[in-house]
Amino acid sequence: AQSVTQLGSHVSVSEGALVLLRCNYSSSVPPYLFWYVQYPNQGLQLLLKYTTGATLVKGINGFEAEFKKSETSFHLTKPSAHMSDAAEYFCAASSGAGSYQLTFGKGTKLSVIP
Amino acid sequence: SQTIHQWPATLVQPVGSPLSLECTVEGTSNPNLYWYRQAAGRGLQLLFYSVGIGQISSEVPQNLSASRPQDRQFILSSKKLLLSDSGFYLCAWTSRGQLINYEQYFGPGTRLTVT
Numbered sequence: 001a002q003s004v005t006q007l008g009s010h011v012s013v014s015e016g017a018l019v020l021l022r023c024n025y026s027s028s029v030p031p032y033l034f035w036y037v038q039y040p041n042q043g044l045q046l047l048l049k050y051t052t053g054a055t056l057v058k059g060i061n062g063f064e065a066e067f068k069k070s071e072t073s074f075h076l077t078k079p080s081a082h083m084s085d086a087a088e089y090f091c092a093a094s095s096g097a098g099s100y101q102l103t104f105g106k107g108t109k110l111s112v113i114p
Numbered sequence: 115s116q117t118i119h120q121w122p123a124t125l126v127q128p129v130g131s132p133l134s135l136e137c138t139v140e141g142t143s144n145p146n147l148y149w150y151r152q153a154a155g156r157g158l159q160l161l162f163y164s165v166g167i168g169q170i171s172s173e174v175p176q177n178l179s180a181s182r183p184q185d186r187q188f189i190l191s192s193k194k195l196l197l198s199d200s201g202f203y204l205c206a207w208t209s210r211g212q213l214i215n216y217e218q219y220f221g222p223g224t225r226l227t228v229t
Contacts, residue, residue, distance in 0.1 A: 034217065036220075043204055107157050
């Protein structure tokens with residue numbers, strides 16, 4: 001079964017600093033991969049997704065992620081953090097052929113320090 | 115364009131009372147539908163999913179149930195709430211069309227507090 005691991009339940013960065021949120025998946029078959037963002041008391045919003053093709057994926061709000069098959073990773077980055085980036089971020093992977101479920105990581109709460 | 119609605123937005127209910135949360139999707143047909151719960155600091159827990167009217171799969175045994183009376187309507191219910199049912203409930207949908215990419219679209223959520 002697929003599993004998704006997000007390293008660090010809480011990450012703090014200074015405004016203007018690099019944001020790096022880590023995500024690793026477990027399956028040997030590359031899944032579809034997603035990053036979602038959740039602001040307090042709101043639903044999840046898709047930031048970006050990897051399905052096939054280019055391994056560097058650009059998303060909304062200046063975020064990007066790189067799919068690395070050899071490392072089974074899909075880390076999320078943003079060159080310069082903004083106060084509005086403070087939120088919880090979830091990495092997710094498709095669960096496998098024939099399943100319409102996503103496997104979610106436990107989430108990483110990003111704090112941005114002024 | 116597609117839209118997903120959830121109501122109510124917030125709910126405070128006493129222990130032992132019944133529950134009904136509703137989710138509706140507009141702008142798509144025959145979606146897969148999902149109920150998730152977020153308890154404080156515990157990530158997303160998949161509760162139920164449905165691939166069609168009357169077809170419900172339960173992921174976690176509990177005192178909650180789900181129903182899908184119409185193609186784009188998904189209801190989460192309980193006959194008697196427990197304190198542990200408190201949390202943020204999210205409904206989501208995904209397309210079952212030919213160009214499936216498994217992306218799920220989430221509703222705004224319902225904050226349930228059981229007192």
